[in-house]
Amino acid sequence: MDEGDPTRRNLLAGASGIAASALAGCSERLWTRAENTAPEQVELTIKTVPADDDAAAAKIMSHLRENYQAAGIDATHEPIAKAELYRDILLEGDYDVFVVRHPGFDEYDALFELLHSQFVSGRGWQNPFHYSDVTADEHLESQRTSRGDRHNAMAELVEYLEETAPYTVVVFPHHIGAVSADIPITSSPREPLEFYRILSTETENGPRDGPLEVGVFGEGLTERLNPIIVDRNRIDGLLGLLYDPLVRRRSGESIPWLASDVTWEESGRTSATITLRDGLSWHDGTDIDADDVVFTYRFIQDTSMGDIDGGLPAPRYRGRQTIAENVTRVDSRTVRFSFGNTVRSASTRSLTIPILPEHIWEPRSEVIAQRQTEALVVEDEELIGSGPFELGEVTDTAIQLVPFDEHVFRDSSSDRPFVLDGFSQYSGIRFRIDPNPGAMIDAILDGEIDLTATTIPPGETAPIVAHDEIRLTSVQTDSFYMIGYNVHHSELGNPRFRRVLSRLIDREYTVSELFDGFAQPANSFSSLVGIRDDRWEHRTDPILPQFPGTDGEIDVEQVRTLFEDAGYQYENGSLLE
């Protein structure tokens, strides 16, 4: 039968021929599809704290997410509790974009540790963006070392940072507090010196035989007490009351603290010789000497004290520690710091690190896991420091600081810093911890606390204003809300992209709508990197690009043009990689 059916065979042959040729044409398309991946929409996850921890940060995030989405970015938001957020952004580098409140710079030189590529693999607030830029490094170094024209070097740095935008500042929030009428202060405290001033000022009722009652709120404030770690929530100023540094700084001025005297040598290379005060001791009674000072700087540089190759620095105070090139003991009460070419005002920052007791922390240099020392995980329940207060009872709802009577500043006849004139009008401090601002505000309205310390959200000031016996205080601080970018992200590595992103938040609108006016917008070159305008006395800035939109909302067409000018494309309203 087979031979008798030639047509069928021909037909089959013909059909397979057609199929093969058809496939040949088609297969090229299939191959192309398989070989090339189409560009996808840009995805960004914004991390910030939940509204409970910081309502303002969560609101800025919300505003930002809407604008990113309108600009065609696939933006999502991930709220994370404060301690875990710090862990993700400052230790793990696990983020795309974050919105966080930065405590503010103590000096221009703080930018060095934030941005210098020397810290590109650093932990803590040492270059959390993984930013590495040769030009920026040069500017950072030159502001640190140029003696004649530091201002000019700073101005160049600030302008360069506007172009490359490793992060951007949104607003400088006011610190809002509530103070009961009998406490004669004009702002609620955040820093140790502000606490000392309150404690040294007599109230209308004379010295009090009881502690100053301070209201704070937040989650996990009594957990992970350890002065050198960053992944925790903390009460501002608390550690500074327990631990003394050599020197404290206030508005550019330095106040010798543990040091009785600081002698600077500035001709040629900068160095300082520190003499410790007489009769200093730790809270456990051990004497403080020059070895503790030398140890502290070595320990922050390497918490393993040489056991880990290359060292494992503490995530906190690391930047300030690196300013000191060498710390050597001269005798039991004298230490010599050399700072290389660094100018004195920047070098002083290094002296503000709290000094740690060697006999407590040296044993904690033990390596307990891969590149991990006990010092960085230990929960320090005693916090043995050298401050005029020692840690008292700690519960979930309160932290008590009790007077440390052996401290030299407890003796009013000693040569104390002027801020301590009249110290102390109270027998210690009690921090009352509430779960949220509402409960803290009710506590002061009910007379249960003297003043509040954690800043009050702008929307919750009404009951304080209405109360006769309580004053609302609002002051500018150096603290700012920032948007940080992870340079390791494929798009965020591009400075042009970051620069456009940095413009997608309406700072004026943020101040008026989200902060009820209790903030200053960052709208100059210096303020965009975190230096408040009134701290910037240099040449006038060129005009900054405006927010591309109105009333908080972006003008989609305008933003598209900005991204297209930066080399990006759109498809169906989506911004492509």
Add this chain to the structure above:
Amino acid sequence: MSLVGVVLELALVVTTMLVVATLVLVGPRRVASSTRDFRWRLRRCTLPLAVLVFVLALRWSTVDIVVRLERRVLGIEISGFLFELEQSIFPENPVVILQSFQSPELTSFFVFVYIYGYAFLLLFPFIAYFALEEIDELRTLILAFAANYGIGLICYIFFVAFGPRNYDPLLFEGLLYDAFPQARMLTNQVNQSTNVFPSLHTSLSMTVFFLAWLSREKYPLWVPISGFFAVSVVISTMYLGIHWFSDVVAGTILALVSVYIARNFTIRETAGSARRYLNTRLDRSDRVDGD
């Protein structure tokens, strides 16, 4: 007001509600007769009660470990996912819709329901079922609660999520703690802000309602009352900005599963069959070893 103050107020209000409900729904006679042979009743529920106490003790004692495990090791952050999911399903987020009806009276009502109504809803069935001739309903109730807490605990370890009020304060309002900030002292004692999926407020309230329906012949009046409270609690969790709609759906499913478990399994039987299963496995492996 301190934590003690808040707890005292809660105890006072809820006790009053319980006394009134007991007098009306159960009646003094039934209460009196049930207290006469309370030993027998207690003995019959010892086992489920022990399981519930064990689960609660586990939850309470492992809070620190669980929080650390959930936030730092095992947990997956899903609030972004829940938000996007609801944005894509609904034209407007259900929480936003509910909050658009906001009024001071409504807020007071839902705050009351969320805290006092919920406590009442959970406690009253214990009294009601205790007073019955048979003790089966009480055993089911206890077992269902244990299942709710147990499964909820496991979910919380794996799912890290913040509620609407914490997620986006511009879209959603945190009405509960605006109206009654001290309530946080109370809720802090029993829960963490990242434990929202599923909603245990929903699952336990719905469990009570489902069991009320199943025992409708014994307490017909309790069905509408528990239904009113349960639905109010469910709505309050969303109205107050605590939970997502998804949490509520998951909570309702958890309630169904828990009731199913409690109705169809008893601890003795489950333990017995587990023992038999292990025995046969061990026998077999013995035999294999013997070969």
